[in-house]
Amino acid sequence: MSAEESAGSLHTLETFRVTRTVAAQWVVVSTIGFFAFGYLFAGVRAWLRGRPLEPIVLPISAHPTTLEFLGGFGLLVALVIALHEAIHGLAMSAFGREPTYGFGLSHVIVPYAYADSDGGYTRDQMLAVLLAPVIGISALGVLVMSAYPSPVLVVALAANAAGSIGDLWMASILVRFPEGVRVGPLPDRAPDGRGMGIYGSSASQGRVTARSRLASAFLVGAVGTLVLLVVGMVGTVLLSLALGTGTVVVGDPDGRWFLFAHEISRETRQVRLRIGVEVILAAMSLGGALWTVTVGGVELLRS
Known part of the structure; x- marks a missing residue:
């Protein structure tokens, strides 16, 4: 141009x-x-x-x-x-x-x-x-x-x-x-x-509609929620490694409300990792919806 x-x-x-x-x-x-x-x-x-x-199995030490x-x-x-x-x-x-x-x-x-x-x-x-x-x-x-x-x-x-x-x-x-x-x-x-x-x-x-702006807000909220969840999970594991065994389980692995499990086996020198994808997706949807409501409310107050 x-x-x-x-x-x-x-x-x-x-x-x-x-x-x-x-x-x-x-x-x-x-x-x-x-x-x-x-x-x-x-x-x-x-x-x-x-x-x-x-479970995702990772060796603790490997060549x-x-x-x-x-x-x-x-x-x-x-x-x-x-x-x-x-x-x-x-x-x-x-x-x-x-x-x-x-x-x-x-x-x-x-x-x-x-x-x-x-x-x-x-x-x-x-x-x-x-x-x-x-x-x-x-x-x-x-x-x-x-x-x-x-x-x-x-x-x-x-x-x-x-x-x-x-x-x-x-x-x-x-x-x-x-x-x-x-x-x-x-x-x-x-x-x-x-x-x-x-x-x-x-x-x-x-023609840049309110719908498109709110869709963008939902995406921002969902991605932001994912970032917070991952940072929280990694931080929890690192804290456990520093102060404890390194094994962290959040939620019931056999139930509906399961976030993640990071389990260390000293005998086999392996890490077993499981992720509660359904809970993460639900949290992202909730985060996206809350951020959309927040952005929509701010726009309404400005108008």
Whole structure:
């Protein structure tokens, strides 16, 4: 999109900037997302193998060494990032753009890789660019997993999905707008400004309905609840490891209200992990509903 377009017949409807706060939120949600997506793809792998996922059994100590593990994990993540950005670039090329690639450091918080291009996109084109890697790699990975159910694929798919949090975040903003809007660089074109501008007619602004805003609020509340639950579970386990046996069971494993169990066997040197998915989903729904009511109430008071 040219500067003339954004400043002329099209109005700036909304801007999204990757501020320090947003970057920190992405780091937190991506970290939690890695484990959540890992559980999801591990479940797919177990289903493809015709075996139950739980209990998840992990060795307390295993070979290769920690250094070798971290090196292998880093190499795997690097390959996933390269493929992820290449798919972004292919999607840009499909819409007649010339992608450029590079690396950056977001507010001295976390390094990132990127694919970028000049020019603007329609809403649907930008959604395709944003979602192509997470959909494409996930679909391809599950297809490969059906023939070669390696746990390495679970890690790779989880890393890709967790690394797509920023893409999903921006896509959730875009879907609130009608398909006729245009997406381009930020209007001030700051040299270090990461983000996007959404441009359209005044009529387009009016079509951003209260329903879409409340749907976004529900999603924020649900994801926020998941983050709090995971942080609480990990914190409880770490506290138990520091002060006790490391075994933590929250709820009745054989009942309806079961959150999670982290059990350590010193004899077999194994950790057995079970997750109460139903309770977590119910809590996320409740958190989303409460946040939606809160946001709706604030908007009502402002009107």
